[in-house]
Amino acid sequence: MAEIEFLGATSEVTGSCYLLHTRSGKVLIECGMVQGGESEDRRNAERFPFDIEAVDAVVLSHAHIDHSGRLPLLVKRGFDGPIYTHDATAELLEVMLIDSAYIHEKDAAYENRRRERAGRKPVEPLYTRDDARAVMESLSPMPYRRAVDVLPGVVLQLYDAGHILGSAIVVVDVTEKGATRRLVFSGDLGHKGAPILRDPETVGAADLVMMESTYGDRSHRSWSDTWRELGEILSRARAERGNVLIPAFAVGRTQELLYVFRRHFEEWGLGDWRIFLDSPMAIRTTKIYRDNVELYDRQARAVRREDGSLFNLDNLKLSESTEQ
Numbered sequence: 298m299a300e301i302e303f304l305g306a307t308s309e310v311t312g313s314c315y316l317l318h319t320r321s322g323k324v325l326i327e328c329g330m331v332q333g334g335e336s337e338d339r340r341n342a343e344r345f346p347f348d349i350e351a352v353d354a355v356v357l358s359h360a361h362i363d364h365s366g367r368l369p370l371l372v373k374r375g376f377d378g379p380i381y382t383h384d385a386t387a388e389l390l391e392v393m394l395i396d397s398a399y400i401h402e403k404d405a406a407y408e409n410r411r412r413e414r415a416g417r418k419p420v421e422p423l424y425t426r427d428d429a430r431a432v433m434e435s436l437s438p439m440p441y442r443r444a445v446d447v448l449p450g451v452v453l454q455l456y457d458a459g460h461i462l463g464s465a466i467v468v469v470d471v472t473e474k475g476a477t478r479r480l481v482f483s484g485d486l487g488h489k490g491a492p493i494l495r496d497p498e499t500v501g502a503a504d505l506v507m508m509e510s511t512y513g514d515r516s517h518r519s520w521s522d523t524w525r526e527l528g529e530i531l532s533r534a535r536a537e538r539g540n541v542l543i544p545a546f547a548v549g550r551t552q553e554l555l556y557v558f559r560r561h562f563e564e565w566g567l568g569d570w571r572i573f574l575d576s577p578m579a580i581r582t583t584k585i586y587r588d589n590v591e592l593y594d595r596q597a598r599a600v601r602r603e604d605g606s607l608f609n610l611d612n613l614k615l616s617e618s619t620e621q
């Protein structure tokens with residue numbers, strides 16, 4: 298029977314990676330970056346704990362770097378098979394992996410200036426933008442709910458995980474000796490009722506489920522409470538003539554906030570503010586969100602039909618560069 302090796306994110310939340318061994322070959326599921334500090338950076342550069350040449354295919358649940366960030370390294374070190382992922386994830390990856398590579402290049406350049414002064418040998422970036430571009434050529438994008446033969450007897454389907462655009466629950470049916478077993482990798486799951494995207498789909502039956510549990514020990518409060526609190530923060534800041542700085546993930550959270558601003562524009566008096574989106578990566582990923590209307594939930598589709606875009610804010614300024 299097929300076997301699964303757990304290679305990351307077991308006692309921590311980043312660095313997701315599983316290797317599925319079947320009779321007809323090996324499939325790597327996720328190839329995530331470990332995130333944290335300097336010691337994590339060193340771990341990302343270590344050799345992969347498997348023979349890269351023996352991996353036949355990769356499946357990626359979504360574009361976040363803790364699931365996708367080591368793909369350029371995998372390709373750079375010799376993987377040349379297909380990487381299956383959702384169509385929208387493929388679009389997001391192009392932005393995210395190149396951004397990630399750019400950070401590695403800049404970090405290495407900074408370190409090398411220090412090393413040069415100290416007369417020490419230069420370091421190489423973990424991977425470069427060219428390495429990230431090479432990943433794009435291996436991508437095999439697919440929609441939700443389409444069965445794809447990854448290997449003989451190994452059929453892959455992606456179900457909507459509702460976490461970020463294109464995020465998927467990975468469903469693998471492995472048939473060996475006439476018996477089919479269904480393996481389900483939840484990936485990161487969305488929060489029911491979240492703005493823009495549909496709620497996570499249910500898979501029905503499975504023989505084995507690998508489930509993410511990052512917030513498994515916490516009960517989220519309701520969305521309406523969250524929005525009420527955000528509205529209160531904005532009106533307090535307005536009364537005190539202050540500014541509001543919102544740190545937000547570039548993919549997912551930023552788009553949710555812009556959409557919620559649009560929906561509460563009058564109620565929260567947002568016309569009196571200037572709103573800056575200060576992240577070139579968030580600007581690019583917002584465009585990808587804007588164009589993938591078919592992945593929206595019903596409410597977001599209705600808003601988009603009426604407004605032409607979910608993010609139609611007259612007073613939104615996009616800061617594309619640090620000079621602005």
Ligand SMILES: [Zn+2]
Nearest residue numbers: 359361460485
């Ligand atoms: Zn994620």
